[in-house]
Amino acid sequence: MSDERAKRFPLALADLVREPRKSASRPQDARGKQAAVSALKSSTPAQPAKPGPSRAANAPMKNPATAAASAKPATSVFPARSGAKPATGAKPVPSASKNATTHHASHAPRTSALRPAARPAERDLNATATAPKKGAPNVALASTQTLTSERVRERMVERLRSNGVTDPRVLNAMSVVPRHMFVDPGLAAQAYEDAALPIGHHQTISKPSVVARMIELVATGRALTKVLEIGTGCGYQAAVLSQVATEVYSIERVRPLSERAKLNLRPLRVPNIRLHYGDGRLGLPAAAPFDAIVIACAGLDVPQALLDQLAVGGKLVAPVGSQAAQSQVLTLVTRVSATQWREEQLDRVFFVPLKSGVI
Numbered sequence: 001m002s003d004e005r006a007k008r009f010p011l012a013l014a015d016l017v018r019e020p021r022k023s024a025s026r027p028q029d030a031r032g033k034q035a036a037v038s039a040l041k042s043s044t045p046a047q048p049a050k051p052g053p054s055r056a057a058n059a060p061m062k063n064p065a066t067a068a069a070s071a072k073p074a075t076s077v078f079p080a081r082s083g084a085k086p087a088t089g090a091k092p093v094p095s096a097s098k099n100a101t102t103h104h105a106s107h108a109p110r111t112s113a114l115r116p117a118a119r120p121a122e123r124d125l126n127a128t129a130t131a132p133k134k135g136a137p138n139v140a141l142a143s144t145q146t147l148t149s150e151r152v153r154e155r156m157v158e159r160l161r162s163n164g165v166t167d168p169r170v171l172n173a174m175s176v177v178p179r180h181m182f183v184d185p186g187l188a189a190q191a192y193e194d195a196a197l198p199i200g201h202h203q204t205i206s207k208p209s210v211v212a213r214m215i216e217l218v219a220t221g222r223a224l225t226k227v228l229e230i231g232t233g234c235g236y237q238a239a240v241l242s243q244v245a246t247e248v249y250s251i252e253r254v255r256p257l258s259e260r261a262k263l264n265l266r267p268l269r270v271p272n273i274r275l276h277y278g279d280g281r282l283g284l285p286a287a288a289p290f291d292a293i294v295i296a297c298a299g300l301d302v303p304q305a306l307l308d309q310l311a312v313g314g315k316l317v318a319p320v321g322s323q324a325a326q327s328q329v330l331t332l333v334t335r336v337s338a339t340q341w342r343e344e345q346l347d348r349v350f351f352v353p354l355k356s357g358v359i
Contacts, residue, residue, distance in 0.1 A: 173243035182236040218292035218315040230280035231296035235261030251280045299354035319351040
C-alpha cells in the first residue's frame with residue numbers, strides 16, 4: 001500500500017470486521033423471564049394455560065362432539081322462526097316476543113266469534129278492554145270493561161224475559177251479540193239500555209226489546225232457513241238474526257250505512273250474512289222465497305213485492321203506519337197460500353220511514 005493510499009485508508013481490512021455484540025439484558029427483562037420460568041415450573045398438567053386469541057401449533061385438538069356439547073348456544077335478538085329446529089345439543093333460543101310462552105298451544109279451527117257455546121268473542125273483547133293494544137280500532141269496546149262483560153248483557157236478557165220474550169234461541173242470540181260494537185263510541189254507555197240510538201243519516205238502531213220481539217214473532221214454532229231483512233242500518237239486527245237463521249240476507253238503501261254495517265260485522269266473522277246495497281221495497285227476487293222477512297222501517301203498507309217473496313207458511317213482520325201521525329202498529333203477516341195472506345196488528349211502535357230508491 002502506498003503512503004498516499006495509507007493516508008486515505010488508515011484502517012486495514014481486518015480492522016473493519018465487527019465482533020458480535022453481546023446482548024445486554026435489561027433488569028426488567030431479566031425479572032420477566034425469571035417470573036415466566038417460575039410460573040412454568042409451578043403449573044401442573046391438570047391445569048393447562050388458556051390459549052390466546054390464536055391457537056398454538058402444538059395445542060391439543062378437542063373432540064368436536066365434546067366441544068359442541070360444552071359450548072353455550074349463541075343468543076339471538078331475533079325471535080326464532082316457527083319452522084326452525086334447534087341444533088342438536090343446543091337449547092332452543094327463547095323468542096324475543098313478550099307474549100311468548102314455553103308451552104305449545106293447539107290451534108283451534110277458525111269459527112264465528114258469535115258462537116254461543118265457546119263465546120270467543122267475549123274473551124277477546126274483555127281482553128281488549130283490559131289491555132288495549134297499539135293500533136287497535138277506536139271502537140266502543142275499548143271504553144270500559146263493564147260494557148263488554150257478559151254480566152251486562154245478561155241483565156239485558158233478564159229484562160227481555162220479564163217483558164215477555166220466551167224463545168230461548170232469541171234470548172241466547174241477544175246475549176251473544178255485543179250491541180256496543182254497533183253504536184258510536186260516545187253512546188257506548190247506553191248500548192244495553194232499552195233505547196233506540198242514532199246511527200247517522202237520520203236512522204236509528206232499534207231498541208233491544210223491539211229487535212227481540214220482531215225476531216221472536218217470525219221464528220216462533222219453527223226453524224228459520226232463509227231470512228230477509230229490510231233496512232240493515234248498522235248491522236246489529238242482522239247479527240242477531242244470524243244466530244237464529246241459517247242464512248240472512250239484508251238490504252240497505254243508504255250506502256254509508258251499508259259500508260258501516262260491513263265494518264261492524266267484519267270483526268265478528270259472521271259467515272251466514274249477505275249484505276246488499278239497494279232498494280228494500282223491491283226485496284231480493286233472486287234469493288226468494290224466504291221463510292221470514294223482517295222490515296225495520298215503517299211504510300203506509302207492506303210492499304206487494306215483499307209479500308210475493310214470502311214462502312207459503314212464512315211470516316213477515318213490519319211496522320205499518322204514518323210516522324207523522326205516530327200511528328205505527330207492529331204488524332205480523334202470514335202467507336197462508338199462493339194468493340192469501342193473514343194479517344195481525346200487535347203493538348204500537350215508532351220507526352223511521354220506509355222509502356224507495358237508493359242514496
